[in-house]
Amino acid sequence: MKQTLVALVENKPGVLNRVASLFRRRGFNIDSLTVGRTEDDAVSRMTIVMDSSATEAWRVEENLYKLVNVIQVNDLTHKAAVVRDLALIKVAVDKQTRQEVMQLCEIFRAKIIDASTDTVIVEITGTEDKISGLVEVLKPFGILEMVRTGVVAMARRERITNGHPVPTPNGRN
Amino acid sequence: MQLTGADIIFECLKREGVDLIFGYPGGAILPAYDAMTNYPEIHHVLVRHEQGAAHAADGYARATGKVGVAMATSGPGATNLVTGIATAMMDSSPMVCITGQVASGAIGSDAFQETDVTGVTLPITKHNYLLTDVDDIAPTIREAFHIARSGRPGPVLIDIAKDAQNAITEFIYPEEEPVLPGYRPAASATEEELEAALALINESERPLILAGHGILMAGAMRNLQQYAERTQTPVALTLLGKGGMPENHVLCLGMMGMHGEAHVNKAIQEADLLIALGMRFDDRVTGNLANYSPNSRKIHVDIDRSELNKNVPVDVAIAGDVGIVIGQFLGAVKHLNHGDWLEQISEWQDDANKRDILHTNFAGKLLAAHVIHDIWNATNGDAVLVTDVGQHQMWAAQYYPHQRPHTLITSGGLGTMGFALPAAIGAKMGVPHENVWAIVGDGGFQMTSFELATAAQENINVNIAIINNGYLGMVRQWQQFFYEERYNATPMHNPDFCKLAEAYGVQSRRVTTREDVAESVKWAESVDGPALIDYVVEKHDIVYPMVPAGADLDNMIRRPYPKR
Numbered sequence: 001m002k003q004t005l006v007a008l009v010e011n012k013p014g015v016l017n018r019v020a021s022l023f024r025r026r027g028f029n030i031d032s033l034t035v036g037r038t039e040d041d042a043v044s045r046m047t048i049v050m051d052s053s054a055t056e057a058w059r060v061e062e063n064l065y066k067l068v069n070v071i072q073v074n075d076l077t078h079k080a081a082v083v084r085d086l087a088l089i090k091v092a093v094d095k096q097t098r099q100e101v102m103q104l105c106e107i108f109r110a111k112i113i114d115a116s117t118d119t120v121i122v123e124i125t126g127t128e129d130k131i132s133g134l135v136e137v138l139k140p141f142g143i144l145e146m147v148r149t150g151v152v153a154m155a156r157r158e159r160i161t162n163g164h165p166v167p168t169p170n171g172r173n
Numbered sequence: 174m175q176l177t178g179a180d181i182i183f184e185c186l187k188r189e190g191v192d193l194i195f196g197y198p199g200g201a202i203l204p205a206y207d208a209m210t211n212y213p214e215i216h217h218v219l220v221r222h223e224q225g226a227a228h229a230a231d232g233y234a235r236a237t238g239k240v241g242v243a244m245a246t247s248g249p250g251a252t253n254l255v256t257g258i259a260t261a262m263m264d265s266s267p268m269v270c271i272t273g274q275v276a277s278g279a280i281g282s283d284a285f286q287e288t289d290v291t292g293v294t295l296p297i298t299k300h301n302y303l304l305t306d307v308d309d310i311a312p313t314i315r316e317a318f319h320i321a322r323s324g325r326p327g328p329v330l331i332d333i334a335k336d337a338q339n340a341i342t343e344f345i346y347p348e349e350e351p352v353l354p355g356y357r358p359a360a361s362a363t364e365e366e367l368e369a370a371l372a373l374i375n376e377s378e379r380p381l382i383l384a385g386h387g388i389l390m391a392g393a394m395r396n397l398q399q400y401a402e403r404t405q406t407p408v409a410l411t412l413l414g415k416g417g418m419p420e421n422h423v424l425c426l427g428m429m430g431m432h433g434e435a436h437v438n439k440a441i442q443e444a445d446l447l448i449a450l451g452m453r454f455d456d457r458v459t460g461n462l463a464n465y466s467p468n469s470r471k472i473h474v475d476i477d478r479s480e481l482n483k484n485v486p487v488d489v490a491i492a493g494d495v496g497i498v499i500g501q502f503l504g505a506v507k508h509l510n511h512g513d514w515l516e517q518i519s520e521w522q523d524d525a526n527k528r529d530i531l532h533t534n535f536a537g538k539l540l541a542a543h544v545i546h547d548i549w550n551a552t553n554g555d556a557v558l559v560t561d562v563g564q565h566q567m568w569a570a571q572y573y574p575h576q577r578p579h580t581l582i583t584s585g586g587l588g589t590m591g592f593a594l595p596a597a598i599g600a601k602m603g604v605p606h607e608n609v610w611a612i613v614g615d616g617g618f619q620m621t622s623f624e625l626a627t628a629a630q631e632n633i634n635v636n637i638a639i640i641n642n643g644y645l646g647m648v649r650q651w652q653q654f655f656y657e658e659r660y661n662a663t664p665m666h667n668p669d670f671c672k673l674a675e676a677y678g679v680q681s682r683r684v685t686t687r688e689d690v691a692e693s694v695k696w697a698e699s700v701d702g703p704a705l706i707d708y709v710v711e712k713h714d715i716v717y718p719m720v721p722a723g724a725d726l727d728n729m730i731r732r733p734y735p736k737r
Contacts (some may be wrong), residue, residue, distance in 0.1 A: 009355070010354065010355065014303075015293070016285075017292075017295070018295065021295050021296055025296050055482075058482075059479065059483070062478045062479035062481075063479045065478060066357050066477070066479055067355070067480070068299075068300045068320060068353060068355060069355055070355045071354045071355040072355070
């Protein structure tokens with residue numbers, strides 16, 4: 001099944017390479033890996049989705065900890081979490097189908113962010129399933145190009161910390 | 174104080190307690206080699222190939238428990254270190270390698286002698302760094318030593334651009350321990366883990382300790398022995414675990430695994446509880462995993478979490494420093510008795526003893542096992558043995574019992590031929606008061622034989638025993654058992670090793686009969702400087718017993734009983 005791991009890593013050159021090298025070397029297969037900045041400039045955040053057993057996800061977690069630059073790893077697979085993927089989809093349209101595509105987008109709460117005489121670009125954010133659903137219904141019109149960012153995830157309520165004190169709303173710790 | 178980056182390297186090494194560096198100069202590391210002359214308290218040993226520098230630093234680290242240091246230039250200098258770094262990584266040996274890199278402006282341009290060394294060594298180092306800023310040198314060296322020696326030790330490489338070595342900055346040594354947010358080596362067992370382990374310990378009737386390299390690195394020898402004695406639990410050793418418990422101790426069974434003692438492997442298979450301490454269930458000690466110790470519960474203590482439940486699923490997995498965790502066990506276990514179990518093992522052991530090669534008359538032939546046994550005898554079993562890889566390594570493990578830690582230095586994980594001679598040089602320089610013997614096959618010796626020049630130049634009192642059977646013996650053994658005796662590419666036409674030694678200015682002897690072995694050992698020890706003995710042994714000998722690859726651990730090919 002799909003396993004979702006979130007890793008906080010030091011924002012230093014080569015860290016992505018270390019993580020990627022680990023996956024390659026240990027033969028871990030990953031579905032998607034995203035990296036981005038966080039609330040802390042010194043820390044980057046990776047979301048790793050893999051289609052594997054829980055044991056393998058556990059092994060990935062323990063091996064990630066062997067990397068000096070990896071600060072914290074959390075397995076969100078069985079936690080209440082918000083999981084989002086973003087896609088840009090360029091669809092072929094003409095006078096007849098443009099309206100139909102727009103209606104479908106509305107149902108999926110996707111946005112049309114660009115249009116030309118014979119194309120539209122659709123932006124959609126959501127779970128992987130929802131995006132795949134939209135992709136299926138757009139296929140008959142002709143998908144010219146598509147890019148997906150890969151999944152980012154965040155646990156609800158519980159905070160994944162990097163070991164620093166947690167700032168509170170009034171600024172005190 | 175304003176200093177160049179090159180000077181800062183040595184200021185930092187000095188503060189880490191380094192007084193010995195193994196290395197080889199070259200263009201990109203020249204600023205460092207020039208600065209070295211300002212630091213006469215740090216002795217540099219010029220090896221003849223960078224692989225030798227890495228093995229020597231590794232041997233030094235394993236003999237002393239301190240961090241070994243190797244230095245090399247960019248490109249080929251650094252890539253020549255690779256085998257030595259991988260060797261240290263597999264055996265968790267603390268080492269810091271410092272390599273020169275082309276000037277920062279030229280990095281990425283395929284400049285002369287440029288290699289992406291941090292890229293090449295990424296999977297075989299515990300951590301590595303590329304430095305292009307002189308201000309990073311001091312904090313990085315501090316961090317590198319901390320990482321190399323703490324937690325599960327390992328090699329760390331620092332690649333320093335030539336312009337950073339030349340640049341001048343204010344030298345500030347970071348006194349305090351480096352803060353690494355993601356680096357938290359495991360320490361002790363939790364209460365729950367301890368309780369779970371104790372429940373299994375108290376229930377067990379046939380417990381067995383599997384002691385590995387972690388015992389030595391944690392300095393847990395005394396705790397281990399105390400635990401074994403109090404709970405009357407026998408101890409089996411991995412190859413790198415030898416020295417973790419005195420082998421003449423009644424509870425110490427000896428080595429496990431592919432060429433371990435048959436009674437040890439039998440005990441593993443029959444045990445109802447395995448207590449694995451600082452070992453990692455390598456395929457060379459488990460045999461067929463599917464039928465590994467099928468009836469036992471298992472407790473696994475290792476400082477590296479990722480080793481837990483990796484090869485063998487266990488009932489209680491404890492990530493912790495093995496010395497601390499055994500200490501926790503000791504605080505909680507009572508005196509136990511396992512008389513029937515110990516008696517059963519001793520019966521298996523009697524049968525193994527009857528087949529022992531030492532009880533066999535081989536009609537004047539010189540057997541490698543006899544040579545090792547006689548070296549053991551002549552050195553009072555108290556030498557530091559540094560082996561290479563192959564048949565002689567296994568015979569050395571079988572016929573040279575160790576009573577003290579850090580007296581067997583061998584490439585266990587990577588199995589690196591060519592390791593023995595340079596590692597022995599490093600070991601001897603680390604523990605000059607010890608009697609250091611390199612035991613090396615004729616094949617492996619020729620992979621790094623040029624380090625005889627290093628030994629001669631430094632006049633290092635290392636004794637070299639070549640176990641010369643004119644074959645790549647271990648490969649030949651596999652060909653005999655599993656490839657229908659097609660001895661492809663294993664017979665060796667060797668040089669005259671005594672003449673080779675002479676060319677390097679190293680004294681030597683050749684021994685062809687057992688009668689001369691003991692005397693030759695005494696002779697080598699009396700020589701001032703390196704001494705080499707070419708033991709010409711039986712060509713077609715086999716290391717018994719043996720677990721064929723993939724077979725169950727107790728399904729061993731045994732040595733036949735001797736004929737009466």
